[in-house]
Amino acid sequence: xxxxxxFIGKPDSGKTTLLEKLIPELRHRGYRIGTIKHHVxxxxxxxxxxxxxRHKQAGASTVALSSPTGxxxxxxxxxxxxxxxxxxxxYGDIDLVITEGYKRLTLPKIEVxxxxxxxxxxxGRDETWVAMVSDTAGAADLPCFPLDDVMGLAxxxxxxxxxxxxxxxxxxxxxxxPVQLNAFVESFLRQAITGMTxxxxxxxxxxxIIITIRQGPPE
Amino acid sequence: xxxxxxFIGKPDSGKTTLLEKLIPELRHRGYRIGTIKHHVxxxxxxxxxxxxxRHKQAGASTVALSSPTGxxxxxxxxxxxxxxxxxxxxYGDIDLVITEGYKRLTLPKIEVxxxxxxxxxxxGRDETWVAMVSDTAGAADLPCFPLDDVMGLAxxxxxxxxxxxxxxxxxxxxxxxPVQLNAFVESFLRQAITGMTxxxxxxxxxxxIIITIRQGPPE
Numbered sequence: 001x002x003x004x005x006x007f008i009g010k011p012d013s014g015k016t017t018l019l020e021k022l023i024p025e026l027r028h029r030g031y032r033i034g035t036i037k038h039h040v041x042x043x044x045x046x047x048x049x050x051x052x053x054r055h056k057q058a059g060a061s062t063v064a065l066s067s068p069t070g071x072x073x074x075x076x077x078x079x080x081x082x083x084x085x086x087x088x089x090x091y092g093d094i095d096l097v098i099t100e101g102y103k104r105l106t107l108p109k110i111e112v113x114x115x116x117x118x119x120x121x122x123x124g125r126d127e128t129w130v131a132m133v134s135d136t137a138g139a140a141d142l143p144c145f146p147l148d149d150v151m152g153l154a155x156x157x158x159x160x161x162x163x164x165x166x167x168x169x170x171x172x173x174x175x176x177x178p179v180q181l182n183a184f185v186e187s188f189l190r191q192a193i194t195g196m197t198x199x200x201x202x203x204x205x206x207x208x209i210i211i212t213i214r215q216g217p218p219e
Numbered sequence: 220x221x222x223x224x225x226f227i228g229k230p231d232s233g234k235t236t237l238l239e240k241l242i243p244e245l246r247h248r249g250y251r252i253g254t255i256k257h258h259v260x261x262x263x264x265x266x267x268x269x270x271x272x273r274h275k276q277a278g279a280s281t282v283a284l285s286s287p288t289g290x291x292x293x294x295x296x297x298x299x300x301x302x303x304x305x306x307x308x309x310y311g312d313i314d315l316v317i318t319e320g321y322k323r324l325t326l327p328k329i330e331v332x333x334x335x336x337x338x339x340x341x342x343g344r345d346e347t348w349v350a351m352v353s354d355t356a357g358a359a360d361l362p363c364f365p366l367d368d369v370m371g372l373a374x375x376x377x378x379x380x381x382x383x384x385x386x387x388x389x390x391x392x393x394x395x396x397p398v399q400l401n402a403f404v405e406s407f408l409r410q411a412i413t414g415m416t417x418x419x420x421x422x423x424x425x426x427x428i429i430i431t432i433r434q435g436p437p438e
Binding site for chain 2 (some may be wrong): 021051052055057088171179189210212213215
């Protein structure tokens with residue numbers, strides 16, 4: 001699973017504006033960046049009146065719009081996917097996942113705080129805060145980046161979150177939850193499964209293998 | 220992989236309008252329906268100005284909006300995903316996938332034809348056409364459903380495409396392409412992998428197992 005960092009801050013503190021500068025810088029350094037935004041309520045991502053929107057309104061569980069450059073998918077879920085499940089399922093090829101929100105999870109957090117707008121940073125700061133981005137010197141106990149120091153922030157993320165976590169070759173999701181694999185188990189699973197599948201027709205050079213098993217009732 | 224049926228027809232023949240009546244009927248019968256729309260050009264599914272849209276514009280490769288009832292994901296692709304890859308990756312829990320378009324693929328096809336609008340049905344009819352939906356009696360060699368016979372069309376899809384293909388327990392994607400598994404191989408893979416994983420911590424009751432293996436350079 002790729003590393004995940006949460007950008008948090010009071011409303012209008014400038015989280016999205018900061019990300020609009022940070023993402024291109026990280027991408028320029030060769031990293032694939034993913035983002036996740038959490039909504040508490042039902043949302044509408046598609047455009048009313050479009051065919052995919054009409055399919056979804058009619059009751060399709062999953063709708064997709066596919067083109068040579070992009071893919072859009074909108075699907076029902078029975079309950080909030082956990083962040084782990086979301087990242088495990090859809091962000092396997094990403095180097096760093098950035099969330100906006102998810103303040104309550106025990107993710108490493110970077111708070112955006114503008115003293116020009118708010119008197120105080122967010123309450124409840126704990127050990128999951130790893131840095132601040134602010135127009136003031138910030139808390140002495142945390143690295144604090146000026147609002148326009150996108151390079152410094154990118155350096156920090158690169159050295160603390162991207163480089164120490166090289167992409168895993170094998171990921172295992174059980175009942176939607178990622179399972180941590182130590183080096184022995186990772187190698188064992190990978191080699192056993194690669195061996196089993198590469199003898200099948202058309203699977204001689206498996207660069208990517210995805211196996212999904214859903215248990216039905218006992219046979 | 221779930222069964223896939225393509226609805227095709229000349230522009231404005233009423234494909235989406237028909238699907239708006241057909242999808243609720245199939246859903247009412249207890250089936251999970253997915254749809255796929257193909258665009259030849261770059262598309263915009265998200266709403267300009269929204270945070271996810273701004274992340275994507277800034278260069279994020281994958282953006283998601285997650286809520287307790289729905290999930291929206293927009294991602295870059297390097298080239299058109301094949302329909303097999305799209306269905307294999309994202310439609311594992313679906314009973315029937317309906318596409319609009321994909322006229323050139325060798326999928327089973329249902330043509331919507333309205334003689335009030337067009338003089339002739341689509342050219343090039345071949346053995347992949349399985350039915351017509353039309354305001355005329357249609358071709359004598361194919362089942363033809365009146366435009367408002369949604370029940371009849373749903374019966375046809377249920378008996379020809381949904382019921383004969385019970386959901387597979389195990390699916391295998393290699394380099395993005397689904398691999399057909401005969402009963403022996405399916406059972407062997409499923410039992411071997413379930414056995415390997417269910418001894419890991421936290422994996423005792425694996426209702427769903429997803430393993431992704433990406434081969435790096437040789438060790």
